Amino acid sequence: MHLEQIIEEATRMPNRTVAVAASEDSEVIHAVKMAIDKGIASFQLFGDEDRTTALLNEHGLQQSDQLKVIPCQAPDESAAKAVQAVSSGNADVVMKGMVSTSVILKAVLNKEFGLRTGKVLSHVAAFEIDGFDRLIFVTDAAMNIAPDLKQKADIIQNAVDVARKLGVETPKVAPITAVEVVNPSMEATLDAAALSQMNSRGQIKDCIVDGPLALDNAVSLEAASHKGISGEVAGQADILLVPNIETGNALYKSLIYFARAKVGAVISGAKAPIVLTSRADTAESKLNSIALAVRSV
C-alpha cells in the first residue's frame, strides 16, 4: 500500500470535513488548497478573518460549501471552536494551524466540549519506504515521552485503529527493543513480553502483538530467520511500537533524512483524528497527514 493510494481512496469516500484551528497560516492554507484540489476533504477555517481570506486569495481559493471561514478573535478561541465543531458533529477532523500544540490539546481534552475518550493520545506515523510493499507504522515518535505499560497498550490500540481504518485488517505489532530476548536489565523487553501476553489474553485487540523484537527481526524475514525467530509478526510487522520518544524520534527522522521515506501522521486516541503538522513538514507530508486523518475518521 502506498500513501498515494490513501489519498486516492480518500477522494472516493463520503466527503469529510476538517476543522482548522487558527487558519491564518500560509503553509496550512497551502495544504488546504492541495487537499481541496485533490477533493479529499472540505474545510472549516477557524481563525483571523482578514488574514485567512487574504491567504485564500493568494492561493486562488474562494469560500464555498467546501471551504468556510469562521471568524475568531484569538488562537485559543479558534482551537476551542474547531474542537467544538467536531464534538458537535459538524466536522470530522481537527487540524492545527497557527496555534501551539498545547493550546489545541487543551481544547481536545476539555471536559465539556472536548474529544476525550479516557485513552492516551498518541502519534501514529505511516511510512512508505523503498523496498517495502506495505506501509510501516511507527508509534509513538512525538507525544508520549516514556510511556508505561498501560500507556503502551493504549498507544498500540490507537495505532491499530488507524491501520485497520486503512484496510490492514489484523495489524502485526512489534514492540521494538534492542534485542529479541527478554532481558531483565532492559525494561523495554519486559514491557514487550507483557504486551504480547496482554494481546493473547484479549487485553489488546484486533491485532497480533509479538515482542520483544529488534528492528531488523521485525521488518526483515531474512534477519528474523537468521536469528531463528518465527511467529506471525517477525519480519512482517506493520506497526513498530517504540519504547520511548528518543527511539521513536530518531527512527522517524532516520526514515525521512536517511531512507528518504514518505510519511503522513495523525494523533489518535481522541474521539476524532487530529492533524498536527509542523513547519518542517513538506507540503506532500501535510497532504498525506490530512488524507490519513480523513481515512481514520
Place this chain on the structure above:
Amino acid sequence: MHLEQIIEEATRMPNRTVAVAASEDSEVIHAVKMAIDKGIASFQLFGDEDRTTALLNEHGLQQSDQLKVIPCQAPDESAAKAVQAVSSGNADVVMKGMVSTSVILKAVLNKEFGLRTGKVLSHVAAFEIDGFDRLIFVTDAAMNIAPDLKQKADIIQNAVDVARKLGVETPKVAPITAVEVVNPSMEATLDAAALSQMNSRGQIKDCIVDGPLALDNAVSLEAASHKGISGEVAGQADILLVPNIETGNALYKSLIYFARAKVGAVISGAKAPIVLTSRADTAESKLNSIALAVRSV
C-alpha cells in the same frame, strides 16, 4: 569519506596484526580471507587447530607469516590467548570468532593480562549513507544499555578517538534527543546540555559537542536552519551520541534495513580496538569492521 577509502588507506599503512579468538568459524575465516586478499592485516588465529586449518583449506588459504594458527583447547583459552597476544604487543586488534561476547569481554577486562583503561567500553559504528559525503558515526548502539552522564562522556571520547584516527581532526558530536531544547521532563536533554558544557570546560576533549539536537537538526543544515539552530554541530554532526541502547539499535538497523547504508563497527575504550562482528553482518560489513579496527589502533 567512504568506507572503501578506509580499506584502501589501511592497505597503505604499516601492517597490523589481528588476534582472532576462537577462529573455528567459517564466516570469520571468510572475512579473514577478504582482509588478507585486500592486504589490510595479518592474522593470528587462536582456536581449534583441526577445524581452523580445515576452514583455511576450504577458503584456499595457507599458513604464512601473515596467517598463523595457534592451537587452543577451548573458546575461553582462545579468548585469553588472543587478548594476551595484544597486551604483550604481538598483535594490535582483538577479533571475536566462535565465542560469546561475554567471554571475550571477560578476557579483555582481565586485571592481569587484559586491556583495561578504566574507561567504559563502547560500540562505535561508522556509516556510509547515500547523500552524505562524510561518515556518520553512531554510538553506542550495542553495548551500554542506559549510560549515565559519566559513561556518556566516555562513550563520546571513545568515538572521538576512532573518528580522529580516521582523519576527522575535530569531530562534531551531537547528543541526540527527541527535541532540540532542554526539557526537564526528558533526561536525555539534560545530559546533552551537560555534555556540551563538559566539552566547553575541557572535560571532553578533541571535539565539539553541542546538544540537545534532534536527529534532523544534527544531520540536515536545512532542518537546523528551519528551527533557527546555529552552532558548529547543527546540521554537520559527525558523531551521533544516542541516549540509550533502544535508540541506538533502532537507528543502526534503520540505516541498514531502510536506508541501505554501509557500515563498519568497532569496540573502543580498551587499550586496543576489538572487532565483534555478528552472524547477521554481511561479509562486506565484517571487512569494513576489520579495516576500521586496523585504522583505530
